Each structure stands twice: as C-alpha cells, then as structure tokens.
Amino acid sequence: MTSRGTLQAALASRLGSASEARWILEEVLGAGDGTGGEVGERAVRTISDMASRRLAGEPLQYVLGSWAFRTVELLVDDRALIPRPETEQVVEVALGEVRRQLAVRAAPGVPMLVADLGTGSGAIALSISAELGRECPQLRIAATDVDVSALQLAEENRRRVAARVPRALAQVELREGTWFDALRPEWRGQVQLVVSNPPYVSEDEWPMLDPEVRREPYGALVSPAGSDGTPGLGGVEAVLTSACEWLVPGGAVVVEMAPHHAGPAGELASRAGYRHVRVEADLAGRPRAVVARR
Secondary structure (H helix, E strand, C coil), X not given: CEEHHHHHHHHHHHHCCHHHHHXXXXXXXXXXXXXXXXXXXXXXXXXXXXXXXXXXXXXXXXXXXXXXXXXEEEECCCCCCCCCHHHHHHHHHHHHHHHHHHHHCCCCCCCEEXXXXXXCCCHHHHHHHHHHCCCCCCEEEEEEECCHHHXXXXXXXXXXXXXXXXXXXXXXXXXXXXXXXXXXXXXXXXXXXXXXCCCCECCCCHHHCCCCHHHCCHHHHECXXXXXXXXXXXXXXXXXXXXXXXXXEEEEEEEEXXXXXXXXXXXXXXXXXXXXXXXXXXXXXXXXXXXXEC
C-alpha cells in the first residue's frame, strides 16, 4: 500500500507538473487533500498507466477521459476536438443572440431552432441546452457532424448531460451530414441561430502545431482555403455563406475562427447580404467569432 501523499509527490516529479499529478489522482481516487489515505495496487497501476500515456504525448484531457466545458462535464477522446476556453466564449456570444431574439419574438410558443454545425463532442449544443433550456423550453437544437465517430461521442455526452439536465434528451437531436445538408429541409428559413466551430487551421499550419494538438482529429482542425485564397478559411466560408438562407429575419450566425481570419470572414459575411456584422474577441482579446444577423 502507498499513501496518497507519497504517490502524488512521486507522480508530480515524474510528470514535471504538480497540477497534472493532482488531476490524474483525483480522476482515479476522487477529491482529497493530497496527503492522507492509502492507495491500493490496482489504483496505483491505473495511475501509472495514465502517467505513461501523458508522458508519451497524449493530451491530458484524453488521459483523464473527461473535461469541464462551461456548466457541463464532457467525455473527451480522440474522436473529437478537446473543448477549449475560446469556444466557451463563442457559446456566450451565441446565448446572447438567442436571448436577444427571445426578448422580441411575437410568438413565444413557436419552437426556437438552433443549428450547431460540426458539433464534435457536442459541447456547444449541450451547453446551450443546459444553460438556456429552462428559460426556453421550446428550444430545439440540431447538432450535426459529418464524422460518425464524433457523433457517437456526442451521443454519449448527450446522455451524460441528460442525467443531470434531462431536457437535453428532448432538446438536442444529433444528425449526420455535411454542414446544412444534415438539417431537416423544413428548417430552411426558420432557424434563429446557426453556431459553429468549424476547422480553420490551414494545411501549411498543421505541421507547426503543438504535437499534442496534432493528436486531435485532422479533419476537425484543418480546412481548405477560402474562395478568395485565404488559407484555412474554407470551413468558415461554408457556414457563413449558406446560413443566410436558413435563418429567420433577425436570426444570427456565430462562427468561431482564427484571429487572422477576422478581416476575410467579416468581408464574406458582408458580401453574403447580412445586415449587421461584427467580430467578437475571446478572453485574451483576440478576434475569435464572426457574428452576422440576417
């Protein structure tokens, strides 16, 4: 038997990180003060295996198997991108756009339709349901992805979140397909919000990414160039240029992007005919989301 404190100190030394050692121990043993308690051999082996995966370059979030995103705790693995703080801020912007429309809508009983395109782990759709679903019970969210394995992970997360927020099962529907092709045809012209975190890394940028980031799905990160030749802008363009025909008047599209895409993305939205276009910054002050209203 090994004491928890001794194990934590040894793990911190092995990993070179006290915080990562604490996270791994808490994942296996639960919360504790890091000192007392004896740890059995099976748990020690599990912790050692997790440390080995981390030292081999696997992202910490994959090693832990779950990660917090806003108010929900999501399963994470290599089927989808790791949810990031930048996307948490994109959700904040998206929630603001929905609440703006809720405040002025003339028919409160009509479904509030939201499309989360390229949902991955389901982080955006499930966060919107968890945070907005109580005040907007008529909320309906289509969470789409072209990757079947990502949708399987999103379904696991939908049921995980529903254990705490049961309305998520009724409010979030997972659909397979490319961008708007996955939506129900009758939603055309009826959607209040389109939100997306599409791939926006260029092929030339891929080799320069941190090796841990390159453990995440290539197709969820890397996008072709836009029609104007801007590297990595293709995914953002696909969502922005087609969203207008799916939105109700006054509806909005919110798309995460790379900071250096702010100018080209804003120009795309303006050319697509939206009446109001702005760029929102992330918590580090970098341009992170283009917002356009129909």
